Amino acid sequence: MKQIRIDQKKLDKIEVSFVSQFYESLDTEQFTPCLKINGNTTFQDIDTKELVESTRATGHFWLFVCTRYGCGQPECGGFYDQATVLHDSSDLTVTWILRSPLQRELNKNGQWWLPASGYDVYVFDRREYLESISAALEEGKRLVAASKHEANIIGYAMENFMKAESVKWEPPPPLG
Numbered sequence: 001m002k003q004i005r006i007d008q009k010k011l012d013k014i015e016v017s018f019v020s021q022f023y024e025s026l027d028t029e030q031f032t033p034c035l036k037i038n039g040n041t042t043f044q045d046i047d048t049k050e051l052v053e054s055t056r057a058t059g060h061f062w063l064f065v066c067t068r069y070g071c072g073q074p075e076c077g078g079f080y081d082q083a084t085v086l087h088d089s090s091d092l093t094v095t096w097i098l099r100s101p102l103q104r105e106l107n108k109n110g111q112w113w114l115p116a117s118g119y120d121v122y123v124f125d126r127r128e129y130l131e132s133i134s135a136a137l138e139e140g141k142r143l144v145a146a147s148k149h150e151a152n153i154i155g156y157a158m159e160n161f162m163k164a165e166s167v168k169w170e171p172p173p174p175l176g
């Protein structure tokens with residue numbers, strides 16, 4: 001296994017919280033993760049289960065979905081590519097590769113189209129990634145338990161959400 005060196009100052013920062021939206025017509029309170037990257041880029045259209053599963057291993061995830069009225073469909077939100085999430089073999093970083101632009105756009109004729117794209121890359125400290133998602137997950141469970149309405153989480157049936165666990169950070173084995 002190749003050891004990688006990490007310059008902490010060059011890593012991207014991730015903060016995860018839950019935001020709630022009340023849909024009066026459904027008498028439902030929906031809780032969705034809100035991701036803040038480097039203090040300024042905010043991602044709100046997040047599938048909770050895909051985010052939690054992205055703590056487990058390298059893979060492709062439908063992280064971004066339509067979150068209106070509990071929809072959960074990527075295409076409805078204009079998202080046509082899965083996020084690639086890479087866990088490096090030294091367990092030091094988690095890397096996101098995201099289509100850029102993320103979503104389809106409206107052209108001047110009012111039609112949806114998918115612009116030619118590049119990719120955005122974010123590299124997070126694995127410990128920070130796992131700990132921020134784990135803390136947010138527990139916060140989300142507290143918010144759901146305290147809600148006075150029917151609660152909804154995109155990606156999970158409610159009983160599964162209340163049992164959901166993300167991967168907990170553990171120190172990597174000492175260098176050999």
Ligand SMILES: [Zn+2]
Binds near residue numbers: 071076
């Ligand atoms: Zn939708």
